[in-house]
Amino acid sequence: MASLHGVLAVLCCLALLVGVANGAADFDRLLSSLTQRWGNAPTAKFNAWRSVVQAGMAASDSERIKRVNGFFNQQLQFADDTVVWSQPDYWATPMESIGRGSGDCEDFSIAKYFTLLQTGVAPEKLRLIYVRAKTGSAEGAPTQAHMVLAYYAQPDAEPLIMDNLIPDIRPASRRPDLVPVFSFNSAGVFAGIAGGESAAAGGTGRLSRWEDLLRRAKAEGFE
Known part of the structure; x- marks a missing residue:
C-alpha cells in the first residue's frame, strides 16, 4: 500500500491512465499478453472477465457495478x-x-475502475478514494490506509462504495468504518468525496509509477 504522500505526488498523471482505461480494449491482444506471461492457467478467468465486460455494455449502471464488484471480489485473493x-508498492494492471x-486494495480498485469504464460507465461517475479504514469498532480503534472505488449516479448523489473488504455495495453513510482522505478521477484530485465539488489543481512530482502503468496497460491491449 503506497503512502498517501507518495500517491498525491503522482496523481497529476491520472488523466493519461484514464485515457487508456477508457478506450476500447483489444481482447485478442489482452489474452495474448496474458498467456505469454502467465501461461494458460488464467485463461478461464480472463474469459469470465471478458463476459462481464461484454454483458455490461448492454446493462444499466446499477447492474454494471454489481457485476464488476462481485467479479473481482470473488476472483482475486x-x-x-x-x-x-x-x-513495497506496485500498481498492477x-x-x-x-x-x-x-x-491489494489498490489493485482491486484499479481493476474495477478499468473494467467499469470498458462497460460504458461515464468516467465522471467514478472516483478512487483513499480512506483510513478503522480496524475495530471500539472508540479510538487504529486505522490503516485503504482504497475503495465509488460510484455517483448523479453529481450530488451519495456515493456507492465498492470495497474488497466486504461483498456488498453500500452507500457511504453505511460505511462509518471508512474515513475519507481524498478522492480522484480523470478530472483531478478532490479534497473530499462530495460529488459536486470541483477538482483541485493537479499536483507535481515524479510520474514514473503512473507512466509505467500506462505503458504496461497499453502494451497489454488497453487502447
Whole structure:
C-alpha cells in the first residue's frame, strides 16, 4: 500500500491512465499478453472477465457495478505487494491482477475502475478514494490506509462504495468504518468525496509509477 504522500505526488498523471482505461480494449491482444506471461492457467478467468465486460455494455449502471464488484471480489485473493510482487508498492494492471489472481486494495480498485469504464460507465461517475479504514469498532480503534472505488449516479448523489473488504455495495453513510482522505478521477484530485465539488489543481512530482502503468496497460491491449 503506497503512502498517501507518495500517491498525491503522482496523481497529476491520472488523466493519461484514464485515457487508456477508457478506450476500447483489444481482447485478442489482452489474452495474448496474458498467456505469454502467465501461461494458460488464467485463461478461464480472463474469459469470465471478458463476459462481464461484454454483458455490461448492454446493462444499466446499477447492474454494471454489481457485476464488476462481485467479479473481482470473488476472483482475486487479497495479498500485499511484498508478497505478490516482491516490492513495497506496485500498481498492477487488471491483466496483471488476473494473471496473479491476487492483489491489494489498490489493485482491486484499479481493476474495477478499468473494467467499469470498458462497460460504458461515464468516467465522471467514478472516483478512487483513499480512506483510513478503522480496524475495530471500539472508540479510538487504529486505522490503516485503504482504497475503495465509488460510484455517483448523479453529481450530488451519495456515493456507492465498492470495497474488497466486504461483498456488498453500500452507500457511504453505511460505511462509518471508512474515513475519507481524498478522492480522484480523470478530472483531478478532490479534497473530499462530495460529488459536486470541483477538482483541485493537479499536483507535481515524479510520474514514473503512473507512466509505467500506462505503458504496461497499453502494451497489454488497453487502447
